[in-house]
Amino acid sequence: MLPQAFLNRMESMLGNEYPAFLESYDKDKYQALRLNSIKGDTAQMKEKVPFSLQPVAWAKDGFYYEKDDTPGKHPLHEAGVYYIQEPSAMAPVSYLMEDYDVVQKEAADCQERILDLCAAPGGKSTQIAARMHEMYTSGKWKEQGLLICNEIHPARAKILSENVERMGIANAMVTNESPQRLAEVFEDYFTRILVDAPCSGEGMFRKNEAACEEWSPENVSLCAERQDGILDCAASMLAPGGRIVYSTCTFAPAENEGSMTRFLLRHPEFRIVEVKKADGMSAGVPEWAYFREKMGQVLPEIAQTIRLWPQHLNGEGHYLAVLEKEGTLRQGYCRNGEEKGIPAKDLKVPGKGIVEFLDFAKDTLDPQTLAGLEKNGTYVKFGDQLYLAPKGMPSVKGLKVLRPGLHLGTVKKNRMEPSHALALALKKEQVRYTADLASDGEVIRGYLNGGTFSYEGEKGWYLIMADGFSSGWGKLAGGIMKNHYPKGLRKMW
Structure with a gap:
């Protein structure tokens, strides 16, 4: 049962299109997965995945699967070959990670530092990581880049970390912090930030009955207020010349056009970027920023934001906006400084933990594999746990960190017990x-x-x-x- 106050608002918003919107709730939800290019060639993966796959128009490597398929109950899921993800939810990262040529040319030697600010359960973080891997291995990026995946809720942060591990990601740091705490550390630091904001979840009503039961007009207002605070933190953490993609899974104007209008009025150093819409995507409506409120300043550029409606395309309801900050992209400065580990390439006398890993690597890994892992890495020890932190990873001092890079293993009585994360990050040709x-x-x-x-x-x-x-x-x-x-x-x- 959809809330009556929600239905009344949607009818006022949509007018003649309201009946088609209602009819979408009588249709089955669309199910999709995204092949993981970190694991190998996605064309070959598609042949090996035993499901009937049809492409998602707005997402590279995204595919719909059939209603009777059960990809979550297959060994290839546990191997990180794919991530099950709602199709509309794949759109924000597609816009975050597209090449924007002017910035790229100005920052040719600048390491990409990307933040997924509200990251759990990890669908968008793992999508970002796959694109980073593709850009680096193709030679378009000189560095593999640093990805920080953050989640404020501890239990959800644990799930996020597990998904980062399952997908074989080596260059990610997983944190469990508030946006406000991160903003204290990372001023003008990130080249790209995804703000997939906590919202009232109206776009998930067809998929998630709990979201429907928890909805209220008061919760919409609370979410909009919370989004303002999160966006302000993101703005302070973005480097000049960088890009933010803001997204929600709600229809509520206060959380979509309203959030973007309020943000631009608070932050004149930002502009909305007009991007190409995939078939079925619609423009935001500037006037909806003040829906059923006293009319304020209407910003025509809000029409360059994007709405995904379930009556127009094969996916749930979403909203997204692409924002860029004025200025030229530059190397970032973290107030925490960089993590003080041992740069692998400079290692001359390995200490305890590292020597055990090197013995394991000598017996188990192809020699070039170790060289590849060490190329941009720094050995970091936490107790008996050994990690390979990505190049330029900020210090973990004062931060709640669940995963500081690639977990290599555990030191046990002069031997190394290799980690599950290391196994999932390796390929067949990299081991003996x-x-x-x-x-x-x-x-x-x-x-x-x-x-x-x-x-x-x-x-x-x-x-x-x-x-x-x-x-x-x-x-x-x-x-x-x-x-x-x-x-x-x-x-x-």
């Missing part, structure tokens, strides 16, 4: 030994549930694969592959 299992077979499902299996080969650590995609570690001894899949991730099928 692999066990490649059929993704539709019982052996891989048994492995993901903690089981051992018979295998013939040299003694040592093996990267367990599902159709060529890394899934975790196993250790072979006496013809039995011992299971090192994390207990907390094991599941019954």
Whole structure:
């Protein structure tokens, strides 16, 4: 049951189009996934994923799947081959990560520093990371870049960190902070920021009944006020010449055209960028900034923002705006300074933790793999945990950090226990030994549930694969592959 106050407002907004909007609620929701280019060639992935996939027009590597498909219950999901994501939710990152030539030319030698400010559960963060990987490996970027994924709620931040791990991301730092706390540390720092703002969730009513039950006009007003504060923090953290993409999954004008109008009036150093709309996308309505309120200053450029309506395209309701800050992009300065680790490329005398990892790497990894991991990395130790922090990662001092880069492993009695994150970040050709299992077979499902299996080969650590995609570690001894899949991730099928 849709709230009557919501229906009344939508009828006033849409007029003759209101019946078509209502009819959209009688249709099935659209389901989609996004192939993960960090794991390999997405064209080859598409052939291996056992679902009928149709492209999402506004998202590179985004595909609709059929109603009866169950991609969340497949070993390739656990291998990070794809991320299940609502199709409209893929749009904001597509605009955040598109090439904007003028800024890129002015900042050719500037490392990209990207913030996903309200990141959980991680769909957009992992989408950003995939695009960063593509830009770096294609040679368009000289550096791999730094991604900071932030979530204010601790439980949701943990889920975010798990998804960053599952998708094999090596250059991300996951934080659990408020926007206000981050703004104290990162003034004029980031080249791009995504603000996928907490909102009243009206666009998810068809998908999520709980959002409908929690809705009220008062909550819409509270969300709009909260968005103003978050956007102000984002504005202070964006470097001159940088880009913010603001997005919501609501229809409420106060949280969309209203939020953008209020922001531009507070921040004249920003402008709305006109971007190309995909088929089915609609323009924002400047006058809606004051819907059912006393009319204030109307900004015509609000028409350059984008609305996604469920009656116009195959997805849920969303809104997005692309903003740029005046000035020229430059290297950022973090008040925390950079993390004081050991630059891998300068390592001469490895200390405890690092020497154990290097011994493991010598026996398990291809020599060029270690060189590739170390190229832009810094070894950082936290107790018995060893990480490879991305180049330029800010100091974690005073910040709540869940994941400071790529977790390499745990030091245990003069040996290294490799991490699950490292396994998922590696490819078949990067390790000495692999066990490649059929993704539709019982052996891989048994492995993901903690089981051992018979295998013939040299003694040592093996990267367990599902159709060529890394899934975790196993250790072979006496013809039995011992299971090192994390207990907390094991599941019954």
